[in-house]
Amino acid sequence: MRGTNLELTDIMLVELVKAGDRKSFSELVKRHQRGLLRMSLRFVKDMDTAEDVVQDSFIKCYEKLNSFEGRSSFKSWLYQITVNTARNKIREKRHNMMDIDDVHLAVGAVAESALLGSVVSEVLTAEIEKLPFKQKTALVLRVYEDLSFKEIAEIMECPYDTAKANYRHALLKLKDVFAEHKELQNWSEVDGGCFSEITHRFAEAE
Protein backbone atom coordinates (compact mmCIF):
# COMPACT_ATOMS: atom_id res chain seq x y z
CA MET A 1 0.00 0.00 0.00
CA ARG A 2 2.80 2.41 0.96
CA GLY A 3 4.58 1.80 -2.31
CA THR A 4 1.50 2.65 -4.33
CA ASN A 5 0.70 5.68 -2.15
CA LEU A 6 3.91 7.35 -3.28
CA GLU A 7 2.60 7.47 -6.83
CA LEU A 8 -0.77 8.91 -5.93
CA THR A 9 -1.53 12.62 -6.01
CA ASP A 10 -2.74 14.48 -2.94
CA ILE A 11 -6.28 14.61 -4.32
CA MET A 12 -6.31 10.85 -4.89
CA LEU A 13 -5.09 10.26 -1.35
CA VAL A 14 -7.78 12.58 0.00
CA GLU A 15 -10.43 10.58 -1.84
CA LEU A 16 -9.06 7.37 -0.34
CA VAL A 17 -9.15 8.88 3.16
CA LYS A 18 -12.72 10.07 2.58
CA ALA A 19 -13.59 6.52 1.57
CA GLY A 20 -12.37 5.33 4.97
CA ASP A 21 -8.68 4.54 4.39
CA ARG A 22 -6.97 6.30 7.30
CA LYS A 23 -3.55 4.96 6.29
CA SER A 24 -3.58 7.17 3.21
CA PHE A 25 -3.64 10.18 5.51
CA SER A 26 -0.26 9.02 6.81
CA GLU A 27 1.25 9.66 3.38
CA LEU A 28 -0.25 13.15 3.29
CA VAL A 29 1.28 13.86 6.69
CA LYS A 30 4.68 12.65 5.53
CA ARG A 31 4.52 14.79 2.41
CA HIS A 32 3.62 18.05 4.08
CA GLN A 33 4.80 17.99 7.69
CA ARG A 34 8.25 19.47 6.98
CA GLY A 35 6.88 22.39 4.98
CA LEU A 36 4.19 23.08 7.54
CA LEU A 37 6.64 22.98 10.44
CA ARG A 38 9.00 25.36 8.66
CA MET A 39 6.17 27.80 7.93
CA SER A 40 4.71 27.55 11.44
CA LEU A 41 8.12 28.25 12.92
CA ARG A 42 8.23 31.47 10.92
CA PHE A 43 5.06 32.61 12.66
CA VAL A 44 5.34 31.31 16.21
CA LYS A 45 9.17 31.34 16.62
CA ASP A 46 9.14 28.44 19.02
CA MET A 47 9.64 24.81 18.05
CA ASP A 48 7.25 23.32 20.60
CA THR A 49 4.45 25.67 19.61
CA ALA A 50 5.19 25.11 15.93
CA GLU A 51 4.88 21.36 16.48
CA ASP A 52 1.53 21.91 18.20
CA VAL A 53 0.38 24.07 15.30
CA VAL A 54 1.29 21.36 12.78
CA GLN A 55 -0.41 18.62 14.78
CA ASP A 56 -3.56 20.68 15.33
CA SER A 57 -3.64 21.62 11.66
CA PHE A 58 -3.50 18.01 10.51
CA ILE A 59 -6.23 17.02 12.95
CA LYS A 60 -8.44 19.91 11.80
CA CYS A 61 -7.68 18.98 8.23
CA TYR A 62 -8.73 15.39 8.88
CA GLU A 63 -11.91 16.42 10.65
CA LYS A 64 -12.91 18.84 7.90
CA LEU A 65 -11.85 16.67 5.00
CA ASN A 66 -15.41 16.55 3.69
CA SER A 67 -15.32 20.34 3.31
CA PHE A 68 -12.42 20.07 0.88
CA GLU A 69 -13.94 20.16 -2.57
CA GLY A 70 -10.77 20.22 -4.62
CA ARG A 71 -11.26 23.73 -6.03
CA SER A 72 -7.81 24.66 -4.76
CA SER A 73 -4.89 22.29 -4.28
CA PHE A 74 -4.81 20.21 -1.13
CA LYS A 75 -1.53 21.88 -0.22
CA SER A 76 -3.12 25.36 -0.37
CA TRP A 77 -6.03 24.19 1.75
CA LEU A 78 -3.71 22.61 4.31
CA TYR A 79 -1.51 25.72 4.43
CA GLN A 80 -4.63 27.85 4.89
CA ILE A 81 -5.62 25.80 7.94
CA THR A 82 -2.07 26.03 9.29
CA VAL A 83 -1.84 29.81 8.86
CA ASN A 84 -5.16 30.23 10.69
CA THR A 85 -4.07 27.84 13.45
CA ALA A 86 -0.76 29.69 13.84
CA ARG A 87 -2.59 33.00 14.05
CA ASN A 88 -4.88 31.62 16.75
CA LYS A 89 -1.87 30.32 18.68
CA ILE A 90 -0.22 33.73 18.54
CA ARG A 91 -3.41 35.36 19.83
CA GLU A 92 -3.68 32.75 22.55
CA LYS A 93 -0.08 33.38 23.58
CA ARG A 94 -0.60 37.14 23.64
CA HIS A 95 -3.64 36.64 25.77
CA ASN A 96 -1.86 34.36 28.21
CA MET A 97 1.35 36.28 28.64
CA MET A 98 1.69 39.57 30.48
CA ASP A 99 4.24 41.12 28.16
CA ILE A 100 4.50 38.91 25.15
CA ASP A 101 6.40 41.36 22.97
CA ASP A 102 9.53 41.41 25.11
CA VAL A 103 9.62 37.66 25.55
CA HIS A 104 8.79 37.01 21.94
CA LEU A 105 11.54 39.22 20.56
CA ALA A 106 14.09 37.84 22.96
CA VAL A 107 13.33 34.23 22.06
CA GLY A 108 13.24 35.06 18.38
CA ALA A 109 16.54 36.86 18.50
CA VAL A 110 18.27 34.04 20.35
CA ALA A 111 16.85 31.38 18.04
CA GLU A 112 17.82 33.25 14.93
CA SER A 113 21.24 34.01 16.29
CA ALA A 114 21.86 30.35 17.00
CA LEU A 115 20.63 29.32 13.58
CA LEU A 116 22.33 31.92 11.46
CA GLY A 117 24.63 34.03 13.58
CA SER A 118 24.09 36.99 11.34
CA VAL A 119 23.31 40.59 12.21
CA VAL A 120 21.54 41.05 8.92
CA SER A 121 19.34 38.09 9.59
CA GLU A 122 18.49 39.32 13.06
CA VAL A 123 17.52 42.78 11.84
CA LEU A 124 15.55 41.32 8.97
CA THR A 125 13.76 38.83 11.22
CA ALA A 126 12.85 41.53 13.70
CA GLU A 127 11.53 43.75 10.94
CA ILE A 128 9.51 40.95 9.33
CA GLU A 129 8.13 40.23 12.78
CA LYS A 130 6.80 43.79 12.96
CA LEU A 131 4.80 43.48 9.75
CA PRO A 132 1.01 43.10 9.99
CA PHE A 133 -0.06 39.46 9.90
CA LYS A 134 -1.43 39.53 6.35
CA GLN A 135 1.66 41.18 4.92
CA LYS A 136 3.90 38.83 6.82
CA THR A 137 1.91 35.85 5.59
CA ALA A 138 2.18 36.98 1.97
CA LEU A 139 5.91 37.59 2.34
CA VAL A 140 6.64 34.30 4.10
CA LEU A 141 4.63 32.27 1.62
CA ARG A 142 6.16 34.00 -1.39
CA VAL A 143 9.77 34.27 -0.30
CA TYR A 144 10.28 31.27 1.93
CA GLU A 145 7.71 28.79 0.66
CA ASP A 146 8.09 29.70 -3.04
CA LEU A 147 4.35 29.79 -3.58
CA SER A 148 2.65 31.61 -6.44
CA PHE A 149 0.30 34.54 -5.84
CA LYS A 150 -2.60 32.32 -6.88
CA GLU A 151 -1.73 29.85 -4.13
CA ILE A 152 -1.12 32.66 -1.65
CA ALA A 153 -4.53 34.11 -2.48
CA GLU A 154 -6.12 30.71 -1.86
CA ILE A 155 -4.33 30.30 1.44
CA MET A 156 -5.15 33.81 2.62
CA GLU A 157 -8.74 33.51 1.36
CA CYS A 158 -8.51 36.75 -0.56
CA PRO A 159 -8.47 37.87 -4.21
CA TYR A 160 -5.28 37.55 -6.23
CA ASP A 161 -4.68 41.33 -6.27
CA THR A 162 -5.07 41.60 -2.51
CA ALA A 163 -2.44 38.92 -1.97
CA LYS A 164 -0.12 40.75 -4.32
CA ALA A 165 -0.82 44.09 -2.61
CA ASN A 166 -0.02 42.62 0.79
CA TYR A 167 3.27 41.31 -0.55
CA ARG A 168 3.99 44.68 -2.13
CA HIS A 169 3.34 46.55 1.09
CA ALA A 170 5.60 44.17 2.98
CA LEU A 171 8.37 44.84 0.47
CA LEU A 172 7.82 48.56 0.74
CA LYS A 173 8.24 48.43 4.50
CA LEU A 174 11.36 46.30 4.16
CA LYS A 175 12.69 48.82 1.68
CA ASP A 176 12.34 51.53 4.33
CA VAL A 177 14.13 49.28 6.80
CA PHE A 178 17.00 48.80 4.37
CA ALA A 179 17.25 52.55 4.03
CA GLU A 180 17.33 53.05 7.80
CA HIS A 181 19.77 50.31 8.85
CA LYS A 182 23.39 50.88 7.97
CA GLU A 183 24.34 47.21 8.28
CA LEU A 184 21.64 46.23 5.80
CA GLN A 185 22.76 48.90 3.35
CA ASN A 186 26.31 47.61 3.53
CA TRP A 187 25.16 44.07 3.07
CA SER A 188 23.00 45.02 0.10
CA GLU A 189 25.84 46.87 -1.57
CA VAL A 190 28.43 44.13 -1.02
CA ASP A 191 26.21 41.17 -1.81
CA GLY A 192 24.67 42.18 -5.07
CA GLY A 193 22.62 45.28 -4.42
CA CYS A 194 19.62 43.88 -2.60
CA PHE A 195 18.44 47.37 -1.71
CA SER A 196 18.21 48.38 -5.34
CA GLU A 197 16.53 45.06 -6.08
CA ILE A 198 13.83 45.81 -3.55
CA THR A 199 13.33 49.15 -5.25
CA HIS A 200 13.00 47.39 -8.60
CA ARG A 201 10.70 44.80 -7.10
CA PHE A 202 8.47 47.49 -5.70
CA ALA A 203 8.40 49.29 -9.03
CA GLU A 204 7.39 46.04 -10.69
CA ALA A 205 4.64 45.39 -8.18
CA GLU A 206 3.28 48.89 -8.83
Next chain:
Amino acid sequence: MKHLSETKNALNSEKMRKKLKSVNDLNFDMDLSDAFFDKMHDKIMQKVEMTEIEAKNIWDGPKKYLRSHYRGWLYCGVSMCSILAVAILLRLHAGVVQPKSILADLDSRTVELMLAAQAEAPEVFSNTVLGDGAGAQFFVDAASDSFENLNISQVRLLMGE
Protein backbone atom coordinates in the same frame (compact mmCIF):
# COMPACT_ATOMS: atom_id res chain seq x y z
CA MET B 1 12.16 48.72 -24.58
CA LYS B 2 9.38 48.34 -22.03
CA HIS B 3 9.51 44.58 -22.40
CA LEU B 4 13.25 44.64 -21.74
CA SER B 5 12.74 46.71 -18.60
CA GLU B 6 10.06 44.32 -17.35
CA THR B 7 12.30 41.32 -17.95
CA LYS B 8 15.13 43.04 -16.11
CA ASN B 9 12.83 43.85 -13.19
CA ALA B 10 11.54 40.30 -13.07
CA LEU B 11 15.08 38.96 -12.98
CA ASN B 12 15.97 41.40 -10.22
CA SER B 13 12.87 40.41 -8.28
CA GLU B 14 13.73 36.77 -8.47
CA LYS B 15 17.28 37.52 -7.42
CA MET B 16 16.07 39.56 -4.50
CA ARG B 17 13.64 36.88 -3.38
CA LYS B 18 16.41 34.28 -3.41
CA LYS B 19 18.66 36.67 -1.54
CA LEU B 20 16.11 37.24 1.20
CA LYS B 21 15.55 33.55 1.41
CA SER B 22 19.22 32.64 1.61
CA VAL B 23 19.93 35.18 4.32
CA ASN B 24 16.95 34.44 6.49
CA ASP B 25 16.19 30.80 5.87
CA LEU B 26 15.51 28.39 8.69
CA ASN B 27 17.58 25.42 7.65
CA PHE B 28 16.05 23.18 10.23
CA ASP B 29 16.00 20.26 7.81
CA MET B 30 19.68 19.91 8.63
CA ASP B 31 19.09 20.23 12.36
CA LEU B 32 16.09 17.98 12.66
CA SER B 33 16.55 14.33 12.02
CA ASP B 34 14.22 11.95 10.24
CA ALA B 35 13.52 10.43 13.63
CA PHE B 36 12.06 13.75 14.76
CA PHE B 37 9.65 13.81 11.84
CA ASP B 38 8.80 10.13 12.25
CA LYS B 39 7.91 10.82 15.86
CA MET B 40 5.77 13.80 14.89
CA HIS B 41 4.08 11.76 12.18
CA ASP B 42 3.29 9.00 14.66
CA LYS B 43 1.84 11.48 17.14
CA ILE B 44 -0.40 12.94 14.47
CA MET B 45 -1.56 9.55 13.26
CA GLN B 46 -2.24 8.48 16.84
CA LYS B 47 -4.59 11.45 17.21
CA VAL B 48 -6.11 10.82 13.78
CA GLU B 49 -7.00 7.29 14.88
CA MET B 50 -9.15 8.81 17.61
CA THR B 51 -10.76 11.37 15.32
CA GLU B 52 -13.70 11.05 12.99
CA ILE B 53 -14.27 12.98 9.78
CA GLU B 54 -17.13 15.42 10.29
CA ALA B 55 -20.16 15.38 8.03
CA LYS B 56 -20.16 18.08 5.39
CA ASN B 57 -21.81 21.33 6.41
CA ILE B 58 -23.87 22.73 3.52
CA TRP B 59 -23.15 26.31 4.64
CA ASP B 60 -19.37 25.92 4.50
CA GLY B 61 -19.18 26.48 0.75
CA PRO B 62 -21.21 29.71 0.50
CA LYS B 63 -19.62 31.04 3.71
CA LYS B 64 -16.13 30.47 2.37
CA TYR B 65 -17.00 31.93 -1.01
CA LEU B 66 -18.49 35.07 0.52
CA ARG B 67 -15.56 35.48 2.85
CA SER B 68 -12.92 35.12 0.16
CA HIS B 69 -14.58 37.12 -2.64
CA TYR B 70 -16.86 39.64 -1.00
CA ARG B 71 -15.16 40.40 2.31
CA GLY B 72 -14.78 44.08 1.38
CA TRP B 73 -18.40 44.35 0.27
CA LEU B 74 -19.50 42.53 3.39
CA TYR B 75 -17.84 45.15 5.60
CA CYS B 76 -19.34 47.96 3.48
CA GLY B 77 -22.78 46.35 3.66
CA VAL B 78 -22.64 45.90 7.42
CA SER B 79 -21.45 49.52 7.83
CA MET B 80 -24.25 50.84 5.62
CA CYS B 81 -26.86 48.79 7.48
CA SER B 82 -25.56 50.10 10.81
CA ILE B 83 -25.74 53.71 9.60
CA LEU B 84 -29.23 53.09 8.25
CA ALA B 85 -30.37 51.55 11.53
CA VAL B 86 -29.00 54.50 13.52
CA ALA B 87 -30.70 56.95 11.13
CA ILE B 88 -34.04 55.13 11.50
CA LEU B 89 -33.73 55.12 15.29
CA LEU B 90 -32.91 58.85 15.34
CA ARG B 91 -35.84 59.55 13.04
CA LEU B 92 -38.20 57.56 15.25
CA HIS B 93 -36.86 59.28 18.33
CA ALA B 94 -37.39 62.72 16.76
CA GLY B 95 -40.94 61.75 15.72
CA VAL B 96 -42.09 60.87 19.22
CA VAL B 97 -44.47 63.60 20.51
CA GLN B 98 -43.26 64.81 23.87
CA PRO B 99 -46.10 65.13 26.40
CA LYS B 100 -46.96 68.78 26.83
CA SER B 101 -46.68 70.24 30.29
CA ILE B 102 -49.99 71.36 31.78
CA LEU B 103 -48.17 74.30 33.36
CA ALA B 104 -47.04 75.57 29.97
CA ASP B 105 -50.55 76.76 29.15
CA LEU B 106 -51.02 78.59 32.44
CA ASP B 107 -49.62 81.93 33.42
CA SER B 108 -47.65 82.28 36.64
CA ARG B 109 -50.52 84.00 38.52
CA THR B 110 -52.90 81.11 37.80
CA VAL B 111 -50.30 78.59 38.91
CA GLU B 112 -49.84 80.48 42.15
CA LEU B 113 -53.57 80.53 42.76
CA MET B 114 -53.91 76.85 42.00
CA LEU B 115 -51.02 75.95 44.27
CA ALA B 116 -52.47 78.05 47.05
CA ALA B 117 -55.86 76.40 46.65
CA GLN B 118 -54.22 72.98 46.70
CA ALA B 119 -52.31 73.84 49.90
CA GLU B 120 -55.44 75.05 51.67
CA ALA B 121 -57.79 72.24 50.69
CA PRO B 122 -56.05 69.47 48.78
CA GLU B 123 -59.03 67.14 48.56
CA VAL B 124 -61.41 69.81 47.29
CA PHE B 125 -58.84 71.03 44.83
CA SER B 126 -58.32 67.52 43.42
CA ASN B 127 -61.99 66.80 43.09
CA THR B 128 -63.10 70.14 41.64
CA VAL B 129 -60.37 72.02 39.81
CA LEU B 130 -58.58 68.98 38.33
CA GLY B 131 -59.93 66.03 36.44
CA ASP B 132 -59.01 62.39 37.15
CA GLY B 133 -55.85 61.98 35.08
CA ALA B 134 -54.85 65.61 35.02
CA GLY B 135 -54.44 65.73 38.80
CA ALA B 136 -51.42 63.47 38.88
CA GLN B 137 -49.95 65.10 35.81
CA PHE B 138 -50.34 68.57 37.34
CA PHE B 139 -48.29 67.62 40.37
CA VAL B 140 -45.64 65.89 38.27
CA ASP B 141 -45.31 68.97 36.08
CA ALA B 142 -45.27 71.28 39.07
CA ALA B 143 -42.58 69.21 40.78
CA SER B 144 -40.38 69.10 37.68
CA ASP B 145 -40.84 72.80 37.15
CA SER B 146 -40.20 73.71 40.76
CA PHE B 147 -36.43 73.47 40.67
CA GLU B 148 -36.15 75.62 37.60
CA ASN B 149 -38.90 78.25 37.51
CA LEU B 150 -40.78 78.41 40.77
CA ASN B 151 -39.65 80.67 43.56
CA ILE B 152 -39.11 79.48 47.12
CA SER B 153 -42.59 80.42 48.34
CA GLN B 154 -44.19 78.50 45.46
CA VAL B 155 -42.08 75.44 46.24
CA ARG B 156 -43.07 75.67 49.92
CA LEU B 157 -46.71 75.93 48.95
CA LEU B 158 -46.32 72.92 46.72
CA MET B 159 -44.71 70.95 49.53
CA GLY B 160 -47.63 71.84 51.80
CA GLU B 161 -45.58 73.90 54.26
